[in-house]
Amino acid sequence: MYAENKITSCANCARCWNNFRNLTEEELELINKNRYEATFKPSEIIIKQSSPASNAIFIISGLAKVYMEGYSGKNLILNLAEHSTLLAGPGAHVNARYTYSVAAITQVQACFINFDTIRKVISANPGFASGFIEDLSEKSFRLHQKILNLTQKKMHGRLAEALLYFADNIFRSDEFEMVLSRQELGEMTNMAKESVVRIIGEFENENIIHATPRSVKILDREKLLVISEKG
Amino acid sequence: MYAENKITSCANCARCWNNFRNLTEEELELINKNRYEATFKPSEIIIKQSSPASNAIFIISGLAKVYMEGYSGKNLILNLAEHSTLLAGPGAHVNARYTYSVAAITQVQACFINFDTIRKVISANPGFASGFIEDLSEKSFRLHQKILNLTQKKMHGRLAEALLYFADNIFRSDEFEMVLSRQELGEMTNMAKESVVRIIGEFENENIIHATPRSVKILDREKLLVISEKG
DNA sequence: CTCAGATCATGACATATATCATACTGATTT
DNA sequence: AAATCAGTATGATATATGTCATGATCTGAG
Numbered sequence: 001m002y003a004e005n006k007i008t009s010c011a012n013c014a015r016c017w018n019n020f021r022n023l024t025e026e027e028l029e030l031i032n033k034n035r036y037e038a039t040f041k042p043s044e045i046i047i048k049q050s051s052p053a054s055n056a057i058f059i060i061s062g063l064a065k066v067y068m069e070g071y072s073g074k075n076l077i078l079n080l081a082e083h084s085t086l087l088a089g090p091g092a093h094v095n096a097r098y099t100y101s102v103a104a105i106t107q108v109q110a111c112f113i114n115f116d117t118i119r120k121v122i123s124a125n126p127g128f129a130s131g132f133i134e135d136l137s138e139k140s141f142r143l144h145q146k147i148l149n150l151t152q153k154k155m156h157g158r159l160a161e162a163l164l165y166f167a168d169n170i171f172r173s174d175e176f177e178m179v180l181s182r183q184e185l186g187e188m189t190n191m192a193k194e195s196v197v198r199i200i201g202e203f204e205n206e207n208i209i210h211a212t213p214r215s216v217k218i219l220d221r222e223k224l225l226v227i228s229e230k231g
Numbered sequence: 232m233y234a235e236n237k238i239t240s241c242a243n244c245a246r247c248w249n250n251f252r253n254l255t256e257e258e259l260e261l262i263n264k265n266r267y268e269a270t271f272k273p274s275e276i277i278i279k280q281s282s283p284a285s286n287a288i289f290i291i292s293g294l295a296k297v298y299m300e301g302y303s304g305k306n307l308i309l310n311l312a313e314h315s316t317l318l319a320g321p322g323a324h325v326n327a328r329y330t331y332s333v334a335a336i337t338q339v340q341a342c343f344i345n346f347d348t349i350r351k352v353i354s355a356n357p358g359f360a361s362g363f364i365e366d367l368s369e370k371s372f373r374l375h376q377k378i379l380n381l382t383q384k385k386m387h388g389r390l391a392e393a394l395l396y397f398a399d400n401i402f403r404s405d406e407f408e409m410v411l412s413r414q415e416l417g418e419m420t421n422m423a424k425e426s427v428v429r430i431i432g433e434f435e436n437e438n439i440i441h442a443t444p445r446s447v448k449i450l451d452r453e454k455l456l457v458i459s460e461k462g
Numbered sequence: 463c464t465c466a467g468a469t470c471a472t473g474a475c476a477t478a479t480a481t482c483a484t485a486c487t488g489a490t491t492t
Numbered sequence: 493a494a495a496t497c498a499g500t501a502t503g504a505t506a507t508a509t510g511t512c513a514t515g516a517t518c519t520g521a522g
Contacts, residue, residue, distance in 0.1 A: 068375065070383040071462050090375065093368035099375050122361060129360040130353060133367060137324035140371040144299065144321065144330050147378050151421045152301045155479070182500065190382045192480050197501055213488090213500065231302050386509070413470065423510050428471055444470060444518080463522105470517070477510075486501070492494085 007037060007060060007111070015083040016058045016111060019131030027121050027128075036112040040064075040104040046087070047102040053092040055112040059085045062108030063170070063179060067187065068100045077180075077188035078146065080105070080170055086135055088115075105179050150190050153231040158189040159199050160228035163209065167218055174218040178211070238268060238291065238342070246314040247289045247342060250362030258352050258359075267343040271295075271335040277318070278333040284323040286343040290316045293339030294401070294410060298418065299331045308411075308419035309377065311336070311401055317366055319346075336410050381421050384462040389420040390430050391459035394440065398449055405449040409442070 007013045010020065010032040020028060036055075040046055040062075047057060049069050059081055066087070067077040078100060081087060089099035092115060122129045149161060162185065167174050178185075182200075183193040203209045208224055210217040218224060238244045241251065241263040251259060267286075271277055271293075278288060280300050290312055297318070298308040309331060312318060320330035323346060353360045380392060393416065398405050409416075413431075414424040434440045439455055441448040449455060 068379055070379045074383055076379060076382060090368035090371035093365050094372045099372060119361075122364070123357040126354040126357065126360060129357060129364070130350075132364060133353070133360070134324050136364065136367045136371060137321035140321035140367065140374065141325045141330055143371065143374050143378065147374065147381065148299055148301045148307060150378065150382050151307060152305055181498090193500085194481080194502085195479065201501080412468095424469090425471085425511080426509065432471080465522090466520095468517100468519080471515085473512105473514090475510100475512080477508100479506105479508080481506070482504085484502085484504105487499085489497085489499100491496075 010035065013060070015060045017084055017086050017135075019086075019128060019135060022127040022131050023121065023125060027125060031113060031117060031121065034114055034117040038110055038112065040108040040110065042104055042106055044104045044108075045101060046104060046108060046110060047089075047098050047100070049099065049101040050091075050097050053088060053096050053098045053115065055088075055114055056092070056118050057087040057102070058111045058113070059083050059087065060109040060111060063105045064102050064108050065105055065180070065184070066100055066102050075187045076190065077184060079142070079165075080179075082170065090136070090140075153228075155189070155191050155195055156199055156202075156227050157229070157231040158191065159185070159196065159203075160224045162189050163216060163218065164221075164224060164228055166216070167221075174221060176216055178214050178216050182213075241266065244291070246291045248315055248317050248366075250317075250359060250366060253358040253362050254352065254356060258356060262344060262348060262352065265345055265348045269341055269343065271339040271341065273335055273337055275335045275339075276332060277335060277339060277341060278320075278329050278331070280330065280332040281322075281328045284319060284327050284329045284346065286319075286345055287323070287349050288318040288333070289342045289344070290314050290318065291340040291342060294336045295333050295339050296336055296411070296415070297331050297333050306418045307421065308415060310373070310396075311410075313401065321367070321371075384459075386420070386422050386426055387430055387433075387458050388460070388462040389422065390416070390427065391434075391455045393420050394447060394449065395452075395455060395459055397447070398452075405452060407447055409445050409447050413444075 091097045091099035186193040322328045322330035417424045439451045
């Protein structure tokens with residue numbers, strides 16, 4: 001996840017975006033020619049919400065947090081993003097502004113590709129366009145789930161779900177590094193950092209997890225699942 | 232909004248979906264041939280969440296509510312939909328299930344078009360595909376806004392915003408029929424029906440609105456805007 | 463007209479959750 | 493080792509909001 005080798009060409013890079021597989025060699029070369037690579041240090045901002053959305057950004061390696069800057073400076077972390085992820089936000093096709101911000105958590109390697117180029121390829125290649133539709137749909141689908149989670153579950157359920165999200169979707173292990181602070185965990189589950197601390201404490205007392213400030217180990221996945229589902 | 236004339240052909244129907252303007256005559260005729268029209272009475276279900284998403288559904292006339300069925304039977308109304316709206320949900324491209332339910336509020340006229348046909352046209356017509364991407368993006372964009380509203384604003388702000396949504400997006404007037412019950416207004420703003428009643432009462436006392444069970448008149452739009460924005 | 467069922471309204475109360483104050487811990491610097 | 497600083501932890505308290513109970517009002521069916 002922390003690799004940092006320069007990409008020689010899109011043609012031999014498998015870490016960018018699955019949908020690029022739908023491109024012809026020529027199209028892929030067009031993308032490759034219009035590609036700018038950049039590396040971000042932890043906590044650096046990759047995308048700034050509401051700035052002009054000129055580029056589609058693809059994560060090659062590393063981990064980033066995708067978040068919205070809300071009212072009175074309160075953030076809402078939507079999800080984490082790793083390699084093979086297109087970052088742009090729906091705003092690119094609505095008001096040409098980024099809808100969310102993205103910041104590096106670990107060191108992040110990313111490719112920037114101008115939207116003009118992307119649009120050109122969308123118009124030329126129906127398979128790619130369909131892939132784009134699928135990507136948008138999947139993100140929208142997840143957001144629909146998230147809106148339900150955030151509005152209808154109580155704190156315990158939301159935190160349990162966040163922990164399972166890390167285990168299942170990011171680290172694929174029940175024992176993982178906690179890359180977010182308590183504060184950020186709160187921004188992800190829409191609760192105060194103090195509440196995060198308290199509930200993590202409760203989960204520990206009930207032997208559901210073992211947690212340190214920078215690590216989590218899920219001890220009783222069944223219970224955690226029940227808490228996550230029952231809200 | 233309550234018209235009910237049979238559509239003779241997509242070719243001379245302007246109430247369906249703007250994106251159909253990107254089609255050639257032949258493509259439009261293909262759509263027209265694969266079109267099924269139906270009329271729904273108030274409260275009838277047009278789309279049932281998590282049932283197989285076989286058709287894209289377009290509202291020709293009438294008003295419908297789009298909502299998610301959440302945990303323990305609690306609904307979340309996402310928005311209202313009127314003519315020129317594509318209803319399908321991102322699930323159509325993810326798990327082939329409808330992501331949300333849709334129910335008629337007034338009498339609703341709708342066209343059903345099989346997704347196979349839609350996909351055929353998406354593959355054949357890049358302009359249409361782009362229109363599809365724009366539609367998906369706009370809906371996702373609105374959902375991003377909504378998730379912030381629901382999670383970061385207090386009840387007063389959420390209700391003020393809902394009222395402005397009706398005035399600005401649905402009825403285009405500061406005086407309008409209240410088509411939702413207090414209960415439904417609560418499902419839309421994520422609060423208990425009693426809280427809706429109470430806050431509407433407060434808004435009345437402060438001469439911000441005049442409300443009856445089935446109507447609303449905005450008296451002080453400025454104040455309502457401030458409440459909506461300040462949360 | 464009258465009855466029944468829904469919706470609306472309102473007050474008393476319960477509870478989830480945020481906020482505030484304060485202290486603790488661990489890392490980094492001096 | 494002392495000092496700083498950010499993150500973590502915990503208790504006391506405040507507040508937003510939901511829940512429950514009850515009555516008023518409206519609406520449609522017979």
